[in-house]
Amino acid sequence: xxxxxxxxxxxxxxxxxxxxxxxxxxxxxxxxxxxxxxxxxxxxxxxxxxxxxxxxxxxxxxxxxxxxxxxxxxxxxxxxxxxxxxxxxxxxxxxxxxxxxxxxxxxxxxxxxxxxxxxxxxxxxxxxxxxxxxxxxxxxxxxxxxxxxxxxxxxxxxxxxxxxxxxxxxxxxxxxxxxxxxxxxxxxxxxxxxxxxxxxxxxxxxxxxxxxxxxxxxxxxxxxxxxxxxxxxxxxxxxxxxxxxxxxxxxxxxxxxxxxxxxxxxxxxxxxxxxxxxxxxxxxxxxxxxxxxxxxxxxxxxxxxxxxxxxxxxxxx
Amino acid sequence: xxxxxxxxxxxxxxxxxxxxxxxxxxxxxxxxxxxxxxxxxxxxxxxxxxxxxxxxxxxxxxxxxxxxxxxxxxxxxxxxxxxxxxxxxxxxxxxxxxxxxxxxxxxxxxxxxxxxxxxxxxxxxxxxxxxxxxxxxxxxxxxxxxxxxxxxxxxxxxxxxxxxxxxxxxxxxxxxxxxxxxxxxxxxxxxxxxxxxxxxxxxxxxxxxxxxxxxxxxxxxxxxxxxxxxxxxxxxxxxxxxxxxxxxxxxxxxxxxxxxxxxxxxxxxxxxxxxxxxxxxxxxxxxxxxxxxxxxxxxxxxxxxxxxxxxxxxxxxxxxxxxxxxxxxxxxxxxxxxxxxxxxxxxxxxxxxxxxxxxxxxxxxxxxxxxxxxxxxxxxxxxxxxxxxxxxxxxxxxxxxxxxxxxxxxxxxxxxxxxxxxxxxxxxxxxxxxxxxxxxxxxxxxxxxxxxxxxxxxxxxxxxxxxxxxxxxxxxxxxxxxxxxxxxxxxxxxxxxxxxxxxxxxxxxxxxxxxxxxxxxxxxxxxxxxxxxxxxxxxxxxxxxxxxxxxxxxxxxxxxxxxxxxxxxxxxxxxxxxxxxxxxxxxxxxxxxxxxxxxxxxxxxxxxxxxxxxxxxxxxxxxxxxxxxxxxxxxxxxxxxxxxxxxxxxxxxxxxxxxxxxxxxxxx
Numbered sequence: 012x013x014x015x016x017x018x019x020x021x022x023x024x025x026x027x028x029x030x031x032x033x034x035x036x037x038x039x040x041x042x043x044x045x046x047x048x049x050x051x052x053x054x055x056x057x058x059x060x061x062x063x064x065x066x067x068x069x070x071x072x073x074x075x076x077x078x079x080x081x082x083x084x085x086x087x088x089x090x091x092x093x094x095x096x097x098x099x100x101x102x103x104x105x106x107x108x109x110x111x112x113x114x115x116x117x118x119x120x121x122x123x124x125x126x127x128x129x130x131x132x133x134x135x136x137x138x139x140x141x142x143x144x145x146x147x148x149x150x151x152x153x154x155x156x157x158x159x160x161x162x163x164x165x166x167x168x169x170x171x172x173x174x175x176x177x178x179x180x181x182x183x184x185x186x187x188x189x190x191x192x193x194x195x196x197x198x199x200x201x202x203x204x205x206x207x208x209x210x211x212x213x214x215x216x217x218x219x220x221x222x223x224x225x226x227x228x229x230x231x232x233x234x235x236x237x238x239x240x241x242x243x244x245x246x247x248x249x250x251x252x253x254x255x256x257x258x259x260x261x262x263x264x265x266x267x268x269x270x271x272x273x274x275x276x277x278x279x280x281x282x283x284x285x286x287x288x289x290x291x292x293x294x295x296x297x298x299x300x301x302x303x304x305x306x307x308x309x310x311x312x313x314x315x316x317x318x319x320x321x322x323x324x325x326x327x328x
Numbered sequence: 329x330x331x332x333x334x335x336x337x338x339x340x341x342x343x344x345x346x347x348x349x350x351x352x353x354x355x356x357x358x359x360x361x362x363x364x365x366x367x368x369x370x371x372x373x374x375x376x377x378x379x380x381x382x383x384x385x386x387x388x389x390x391x392x393x394x395x396x397x398x399x400x401x402x403x404x405x406x407x408x409x410x411x412x413x414x415x416x417x418x419x420x421x422x423x424x425x426x427x428x429x430x431x432x433x434x435x436x437x438x439x440x441x442x443x444x445x446x447x448x449x450x451x452x453x454x455x456x457x458x459x460x461x462x463x464x465x466x467x468x469x470x471x472x473x474x475x476x477x478x479x480x481x482x483x484x485x486x487x488x489x490x491x492x493x494x495x496x497x498x499x500x501x502x503x504x505x506x507x508x509x510x511x512x513x514x515x516x517x518x519x520x521x522x523x524x525x526x527x528x529x530x531x532x533x534x535x536x537x538x539x540x541x542x543x544x545x546x547x548x549x550x551x552x553x554x555x556x557x558x559x560x561x562x563x564x565x566x567x568x569x570x571x572x573x574x575x576x577x578x579x580x581x582x583x584x585x586x587x588x589x590x591x592x593x594x595x596x597x598x599x600x601x602x603x604x605x606x607x608x609x610x611x612x613x614x615x616x617x618x619x620x621x622x623x624x625x626x627x628x629x630x631x632x633x634x635x636x637x638x639x640x641x642x643x644x645x646x647x648x649x650x651x652x653x654x655x656x657x658x659x660x661x662x663x664x665x666x667x668x669x670x671x672x673x674x675x676x677x678x679x680x681x682x683x684x685x686x687x688x689x690x691x692x693x694x695x696x697x698x699x700x701x702x703x704x705x706x707x708x709x710x711x712x713x714x715x716x717x718x719x720x721x722x723x724x725x726x727x728x729x730x731x732x733x734x735x736x737x738x739x740x741x742x743x744x745x746x747x748x749x750x751x752x753x754x755x756x757x758x759x760x761x762x763x764x765x766x767x768x769x770x771x772x773x774x775x776x777x778x779x780x781x782x783x784x785x786x787x788x789x790x791x792x793x794x795x796x797x798x799x800x801x802x803x804x805x806x807x808x809x810x811x812x813x814x815x816x817x818x819x820x821x822x823x824x825x826x827x828x829x830x831x832x833x834x835x836x837x838x839x840x841x842x843x844x845x846x847x848x849x850x851x852x853x854x855x856x857x858x859x860x861x862x863x864x865x866x867x868x869x870x871x872x873x874x875x876x877x878x879x880x881x882x883x884x885x886x887x888x889x890x891x892x893x894x895x896x897x898x899x900x901x902x903x904x905x906x907x908x909x910x911x912x913x914x915x916x917x918x919x920x921x922x923x924x925x926x927x928x929x930x931x932x933x934x935x936x937x938x939x940x941x942x943x944x945x946x947x948x949x950x951x952x953x954x955x956x957x958x959x960x961x962x963x964x965x966x967x968x969x970x971x972x973x974x975x976x977x978x979x980x981x982x983x984x985x986x987x988x989x990x991x992x993x994x995x996x
Contacts (some may be wrong), residue, residue: 064886071895075710075788077721087874091867107857108866109731112740116731119776123728126780130909133708133789134897138909141784146917149777153769156743160765163747169860218898229896233882306921317766324759 016102019272020094023103026276027093031247032056032240034283039214041291056243063236071132071229081128082230082237088121089244098251099275100263101172101179110169111159114252115152118204121241122148129226136218140225143302147210147222150309151203154196157316161193162256164323171252175259188326192319194257198293199312201249203305206242208294210305220299250286251279258282333395336410338381339418339459345374346456350449357445360437367448368433369805371455372426378459379422385415386833394465401468407527409465412833413598416674417462417590419830423816424582424681425455431689431809432575434802435696441488454480454579461587466527467516474512474591478505478555481584484576485568497567504564508554512591515547519599531599541600545607548595549614556588556644559618560950566625569637570701574692577633581640582685586677589647596655597670597838605757608656612649616767619645623774624922627781628915628946630703632691635782636684639727642771643680647673649764650742653749654839656761660752663841668854669745671843674831676738679726679820683735686723686813687782690716693806694786697799703782703911708791712799717787719810726817728779729772732864732871734820737827737852739772744860774918781914790905822864824852912944919946927952 036053043050052058070079092114094105109117126141126148163169165187166177203210206223215221218228227238255262261278263271300308349371353363384390392411400406410418432451436444457480460473482505486498520526521534536544554561569577596607622642629635650673657666691701693716700706710717726733746765752758791797801807820827825846832842846852850865882888897903919926927947933940972983 064882067887067889067891069891069893069896072892073708073711073790073895077710077788083875083878084871086878087871090874091870094870105866105870107861108851108863108870110860110862112743112860113731113736113862113867116729116736116740119728119773120725120730123725123730123776123780127784127788130780130784130788131710132895133905133908134895134903135900135907136898138784138789138913141780142909142914142917145777145780149770149773152773152776153766156769157766160747160762164762168858169744169747170858173858228898233886237878237882303920306917310921313766313770317763320762320766321759324762 016104019100019102020104023099024090024094027098027244027247027251028090028240030280030283031243032060034247034250034287035243037284037287038246038291038294041288042294045291045295056239060236060240063231063239064233066232068232068234070231073132074229075131078128078131078229079234081124082234082241084124085121086237086241086244088117088124089241089248092117092248093244093251095171096248096251097172097175097255097259097262098279100265100267100272101176102263102265102267103172106170106172111163111171111174112156112169114171115156115159118155118245119148119152121245122152125226125238129229132229134229136221136225136228140222140228143222144226147203147305147309150306150313151200154309154313154316155200155204157313157320158193158197158200158256161189161316161319161323164320165189171255175255175262176264178259179262179264187323189319189323190257192315192322196312196316196319197253197256199308199315201253202293203309203312205246205249207290209297209300210308212299220302247283250283253286254279254282333393335381335385336393336395336408336463339378339410339463340408342374342378342381343456343459346371346452349374350452353445353448353452355445357443357448360444363444363448364433364436365805368429368436368451371452372429372433372809375422375426375429375455377422379419379426382415382418382420382422383830385410386412386419386830388833390415390833392837404466404468404526406469407465407529408463408469409528410463412837413590413593414462416678416830416834417586418459420586420678420681421455421458421462421583424685424813425579427809427812427816428575428578428582428685428689429455429809430812431578431692431806434805434809435575435689435692436573437696441490442483447484447487450480450483451576451579454484454584458583458587462590465529467520467531468526471509471513471516474587475509477584477587478502478509481576481580485572485580487573487576488571494571497564497571501564501568504554504561508551508561511547511551511554515544515551515595518544518547519595528594528599536600538604541603542607545596545600545603548592549611552588552592552595553614553648555591556585556648557618557641558614558644558648559621559641560954562618562622562641563948563950563955565641566629566634566637569640569688570631570633574633574688574695577636578685578688578692581637581688582681585640585644586681589644589651589673589677592648592651593670593673593838596651597658602658602661603655605656605659605754608652608654608659609757609760610652611655612652612761612764615645615648615650615652616764616771617645618642619649619771620767620774621645621925623771623778624918624925625948626778627774627918628926630911630915631701632694632703632706632782632786633688633701635703635778636687636691639775639778640680640684642775643676643684646742646768646771647676647680649768650676650745653745653761653764656752656757657749658839660754662751663839664843664855665745665748665751666839667835667841667843668741668748670835670839671828671831671854672738672741672745674834675741675820675827678827679734679738679817682813682816682820683723683726686719686810686817687727689806689810689813690720690723691786693802693810694799696802698793698796700793700795703785705793706786706791706796707789707905707908708787708796709799710787712791712796713787713801715801715807716810719807719814720787721783722814722817724779724783726821728776730776732821732868734817734824734827737821737824737862737864739768740862741854742768744854748855748859777918781911785909785911785914789908790903792905792908822868823849824862824864825849828852828854919944925949
């Protein structure tokens with residue numbers, strides 16, 4: 012574990028934290044353009060954060076310590092998740108601490124905490140949002156795990172950097188049919204887990220249709236800022252998981268020099284820009300599903316990922 | 329007694345001490361201060377002693393100790409043996425049992441059914457019989473201890489025997505326990521292989537014909553499955569666990585179910601030689617089915633102890649699935665993988681003993697503070713019972729399988745075991761097993777759902793009943809018991825390698841192979857560092873570090889001002905506790921999605937009903953598909969036989985005469 016690796020690890024985490032609001036701003040901008048609205052500035056999320064951090068926090072009278080701790084816990088788990096996803100380089104010391112199963116566990120921790128906090132005050136929308144979020148989560152989580160298993164079976168490791176390296180160092184471009192299924196399932200999970208249309212709408216103002224927003228209705232000021240930042244970081248993390256699994260080109264390998272790392276950062280920004288606009292297109296052309304249909308959508312994602320696993324096993328034997 | 333058997337001697341004295349405590353309870357059986365506050369903490373100390381001896385039996389180079397007791401029948405003396413497998417389960421029993429005993433010391437009150445002294449005797453007999461189950465080295469002693477365990481726990485379940493439902497639940501438990509015990513009796517009958525030697529040593533050496541070995545395995549799976557709550561023999565768990573006092577529920581779920589796991593490991597991996605692959609496959613599929621079934625049913629429960637009982641079924645399913653995988657890998661001689669799967673089973677057993685006991689005890693505290701078991705009448709207890717709420721939160725997060733607690737470690741090991749199976753040289757098995765990982769993942773995620781429901785409805789939100797405003801935390805003994813178990817959950821989660829080290833002796837003895845050792849006590853890498861590694865401590869430190877830095881930065885750069893106001897609730901001021909989501913509401917998506925699992929009866933009011941009444945009744949399909957037809961068949965058979973009963977002496981004499989004639993025909 013070299014000093015350089017540790018330094019690039021720390022830089023990677025800071026980069027993720029800093030870039031995540033930008034990605035959210037970019038998606039919002041693309042969506043506005045596609046919907047023929049005038050777009051908010053790209054840096055709008057940063058302004059929102061600054062505004063929220065400055066305000067006085069308003070807490071419900073009987074909010075418990077769990078309610079106050081949750082924003083920090085959620086932010087912490089998302090930051091740790093960013094530390095083990097190879098976004099710029101595969102030389103990640105933290106990836107040996109927590110593999111991709113632990114990554115899914117971290118996402119689950121964040122989800123459970125935020126759902127518990129939503130139930131803490133006992134408001135109508137909070138508990139309803141918690142139930143819906145857990146419903147989406149208990150199907151999306153195994154689907155994500157199955158997508159990851161597709162990659163693990165190929166490269167014999169549950170560490171994401173090893174998977175990315177495996178694709179990068181393979182001779183020529185090998186097409187894995189199972190990855191097609193896994194890719195489709197992954198996009199569906201990404202939409203559901205990041206509260207995007209067709210499962211949830213991040214810009215909704217109607218409480219009855221909310222999932223994620225319903226859970227954070229009672230939060231304000233710095234707590235809300237941390238929760239929002241963590242949810243942007245989650246989108247960033249999901250995008251980077253997708254890159255590492257399906258399009259790892261551009262990610263620097265072990266012992267890369269500074270120029271390669273710089274190129275890797277530029278590639279990452281380019282990939283994020285493309286992925287963000289693709290997300291905006293998906294959100295614009297699809298309609299929100301009724302909440303009763305969400306399980307069907309997610310079980311399809313789960314079954315697609317399992318199908319990918321079966322295809323992989325069939326082709327190998 | 330020789331010096332070589334000093335571990336066994338220590339264990340026997342602990343068993344004796346527990347019996348002595350039980351008898352001491354009878355001396356002044358009505359004095360709660362003597363029985364509960366004095367004898368139970370002493371019992372907890374004895375439990376720690378058992379755990380220490382169990383731990384020492386797990387050390388590298390421990391030679392199994394054997395001893396023949398001068399007790400038993402004339403030609404059937406009791407054989408005892410302490411090896412790594414018994415040691416592991418003694419460690420589990422002692423350490424979790426100590427926490428439960430401490431809690432029980434504060435929990436038992438006067439005037440709750442049976443007299444405290446009697447309860448004390450049954451409780452300590454139960455503990456002692458479980459120790460004897462793990463030490464037994466012949467079928468005779470094993471079954472005697474097994475039955476003692478079943479009977480003492482039956483009496484504990486029916487502590488409040490004046491309530492008809494509790495008597496009924498106890499009867500169901502006793503019935504299934506005995507049906508299972510018949511399976512075990514027959515199993516040992518097959519295992520002796522015609523030598524009529526009842527010692528386990530002789531059974532190990534016996535060579536059974538393949539068909540007989542398979543029959544023995546199936547009987548063992550049936551017998552231990554009935555005790556553990558494997559589908560379809562699970563029906564007694566959701567009845568017996570809520571009926572029992574909470575420390576007893578904790579013991580039954582946390583410890584007694586593990587004795588069934590121990591028994592299956594002893595027979596399946598120790599006494600029986602490697603069998604055909606379908607043994608493992610059957611266990612795996614039954615285990616996975618049980619796990620999914622338990623998780624789905626737990627999600628729709630409205631009684632907090634029933635919910636935990638179904639969650640126990642789920643966890644037992646995962647443990648059996650891991651054992652199935654170990655058996656499967658042993659058939660194909662993949663010893664490292666078998667060791668990994670077995671380790672996952674053992675660690676999950678240990679974890680389950682800790683967190684499920686913790687949660688059952690927490691429900692006990694809630695029950696005492698509120699006299700309420702129904703989730704629909706609880707809520708908001710985190711503000712009234714902060715200690716219990718904190719410990720229960722740790723148990724909840726551990727049971728939901730979240731890092732960096734212990735539940736995640738076993739889940740991680742199990743998934744690693746499933747993912748490493750592509751080496752199996754059998755195309756069909758090779759295809760099926762990775763799909764098991766999908767079921768495990770789904771079950772684990774459902775467990776998260778269940779635990780959010782459990783914790784959220786009991787401890788969070790607004791109190792649903794005005795009575796709850798007077799709830800308060802339990803005394804220090806109960807807190808100590810809860811804290812001990814919660815500490816165990818954190819310890820195994822943060823230093824997973826220490827727990828894994830405790831299993832190496834077992835895997836070496838049963839499979840002749842051990843998994844790789846991680847680079848540090850807090851770092852595990854069971855197959856190789858290249859494939860996967862995980863460190864709970866670093867993860868926890870990282871999380872706490874980020875949280876600390878963010879907290880400091882926010883305070884430093886901005887401020888920490890807080891204003892308290894009534895809840896906003898989107899501007900709606902007339903918020904009442906009845907508006908919160910209920911337990912039924914939380915179960916609704918699961919009812920909707922897994923409708924096939926349930927037998928549902930719904931009562932919906934008509935639109936012009938002035939007093940609308942909603943009701944939903946959910947039942948287990950197995951009752952109607954299996955148990956009720958079975959019961960009808962048995963009673964039909966009994967009716968047929970009743971025809972013989974004429975009540976007239978002449979008819980009975982005729983029967984004797986006819987019997988004699990028939991026998992004479994055979995003889996001549």
